[in-house]
Amino acid sequence: xxxxxxxxxxxxxxxxxxxxxxxxxxxxxxxxxxxxxxxxxxxxxxxxxxxxxxxxxxxxxxxxxxxxxxxxxxxxxxxxxxxxxxxxxxxxxxxxxxxxxxxxxxxxxxxxxxxxxxxxxxxxxxxxxxxxxxxxxxxxxxxxxxxxxxxxxxxxxxxxxxxxxxxxxxxxxxxxxxxxxxxxxxxxxxxxxxxxxxxxxxxxxxxxxxxxxxxxxxxxxxxxxxxxxxxxxxxxxxxxxxxxxxxxxxxxxxxxxxxxxxxxxxxxxxxxxxxxxxxxxxxxxxxxxxxxxxxxxxxxxxxxxxxxxxxxxxxxxxxxxxxxxxxxxxxxxxxxxxxxxxxxxxxxxxxxxxxxxxxxxxxxxxxxxxxxxxxxxxxxxxxxxxxxxxxxxxxxxxxxxxxxxxxxxxxxxxxxxxxxxxxxxxxxxxxxxxxxxxxxxxxxxxxxxxxxxxxxxxxxxxxxxxxxxxxxxxxxxxxxxxxxxxxxxxxx
Numbered sequence: 001x002x003x004x005x006x007x008x009x010x011x012x013x014x015x016x017x018x019x020x021x022x023x024x025x026x027x028x029x030x031x032x033x034x035x036x037x038x039x040x041x042x043x044x045x046x047x048x049x050x051x052x053x054x055x056x057x058x059x060x061x062x063x064x065x066x067x068x069x070x071x072x073x074x075x076x077x078x079x080x081x082x083x084x085x086x087x088x089x090x091x092x093x094x095x096x097x098x099x100x101x102x103x104x105x106x107x108x109x110x111x112x113x114x115x116x117x118x119x120x121x122x123x124x125x126x127x128x129x130x131x132x133x134x135x136x137x138x139x140x141x142x143x144x145x146x147x148x149x150x151x152x153x154x155x156x157x158x159x160x161x162x163x164x165x166x167x168x169x170x171x172x173x174x175x176x177x178x179x180x181x182x183x184x185x186x187x188x189x190x191x192x193x194x195x196x197x198x199x200x201x202x203x204x205x206x207x208x209x210x211x212x213x214x215x216x217x218x219x220x221x222x223x224x225x226x227x228x229x230x231x232x233x234x235x236x237x238x239x240x241x242x243x244x245x246x247x248x249x250x251x252x253x254x255x256x257x258x259x260x261x262x263x264x265x266x267x268x269x270x271x272x273x274x275x276x277x278x279x280x281x282x283x284x285x286x287x288x289x290x291x292x293x294x295x296x297x298x299x300x301x302x303x304x305x306x307x308x309x310x311x312x313x314x315x316x317x318x319x320x321x322x323x324x325x326x327x328x329x330x331x332x333x334x335x336x337x338x339x340x341x342x343x344x345x346x347x348x349x350x351x352x353x354x355x356x357x358x359x360x361x362x363x364x365x366x367x368x369x370x371x372x373x374x375x376x377x378x379x380x381x382x383x384x385x386x387x388x389x390x391x392x393x394x395x396x397x398x399x400x401x402x403x404x405x406x407x408x409x410x411x412x413x414x415x416x417x418x419x420x421x422x423x424x425x426x427x428x429x430x431x432x433x434x435x436x437x438x439x440x441x442x443x444x445x446x447x448x449x450x451x452x453x454x455x456x457x458x459x460x461x462x463x464x465x466x467x468x469x470x471x472x473x474x475x476x477x478x479x480x481x482x483x484x485x486x487x488x489x490x491x492x
Contacts, residue, residue: 091136315351
């Protein structure tokens with residue numbers, strides 16, 4: 001499943017809380033150009049650079065305390081004078097004495113970041129928004145450079161990914177091949193250039209256009225992959241970096257998917273325990289039994305809902321969506337209870353929230369490029385079957401979701417383990433019961449980074465910074481302002 005912070009989910013669906021990599025070519029990064037918006041923003045004294053004079057981006061007002069721009073960058077950084085693409089950038093200018101720019105990314109792959117800058121500016125404490133421009137650069141393939149493969153994701157995620165029959169296999173492979181063929185036909189020339197390394201280079205191009213020597217960075221979920229690659233390729237350009245809900249680079253695609261499936265199993269166990277301990281939970285005292293009963297029912301026959309029937313695919317996606325944030329656990333419990341009574345509308349609504357979060361074309365475009373995958377769909381499905389015993393609810397669904405990567409028309413360029421030599425301390429935040437980016441991934445990344453500092457949050461949900469946990473937020477704010485990280489191994 002894509003790795004979105006609940007903050008991104010709140011922005012997009014109104015949730016309550018929410019091979020070796022190529023060497024970088026720093027000499028070619030000065031080729032980006034800024035394009036003007038509809039209105040001139042004028043000089044507000046908060047432009048990037050020490051005194052604001054070096055910023056060559058033409059910002060225009062696009063909301064309360066939010067400015068927008070478009071920036072042209074090379075489609076291929078190995079050919080800096082060749083074709084370009086246009087990226088959307090958002091900025092909430094610093095309201096006080098400016099330290100610099102804090103770049104933010106909500107995760108994905110497939111979520112925009114330009115609008116996320118405004119969201120973060122509204123929830124970060126005033127001492128951060130006074131000191132930093134909050135900057136969001138839309139990853140290529142989203143926003144102004146959005147791609148569209150023409151896929152029907154209601155159909156794609158309505159398949160039964162738990163392979164019980166030859167028919168399940170045939171249906172999944174047919175709908176997946178049709179989708180991949182559509183991507184190749186519609187955007188095949190762009191697909192080789194959607195990877196995280198290019199996204200990191202785009203961020204550095206924006207930094208250069210803003211006239212800043214360094215950036216601070218706050219990345220959630222998949223945004224931590226962008227941060228890691230930036231740390232590897234541009235270590236001298238980092239002032240401070242926070243990675244929350246960490247995607248580990250280095251393992252193969254199936255290995256990442258298997259770890260994610262185990263993370264969702266743990267999160268489901270936390271939901272079950274919480275429900276069983278709550279007399280008001282409609283599934284108590286046997287939430288796990290209720291879930292198993294519903295899974296068995298939809299395998300036999302779909303359950304009607306207001307929009308479309310609740311089948312195995314919709315049920316699994318709906319459950320997974322609710323495990324991203326504890327705020328959705330009541331919806332999950334009520335949705336399961338209603339489905340057992342014959343109304344699948346609540347669970348289908350949760351599935352639809354998931355499908356609305358971001359651009360799934362970019363999700364596959366990035367993941368199929370960034371990680372190593374089996375050569376054939378059959379090998380990938382065998383990996384899904386192998387994890388079924390350890391992750392009975394999510395193993396096949398999450399691993400088999402990537403069967404499209406075994407069909408992908410572009411050869412992968414797998415990202416390798418990041419060490420970030422020469423960076424300042426990098427703060428790695430990892431949550432013990434994070435479903436989408438398991439805790440152990442954060443531990444490994446903090447260990448791999450030469451200057452990694454691990455901050456553990458004992459809790460549930462996907463990502464934690466900015467979600468109202470004072471222990472975590474106080475540490476992050478102090479670090480961003482003063483570059484004073486906590487002691488490695490601190491727990492909140």
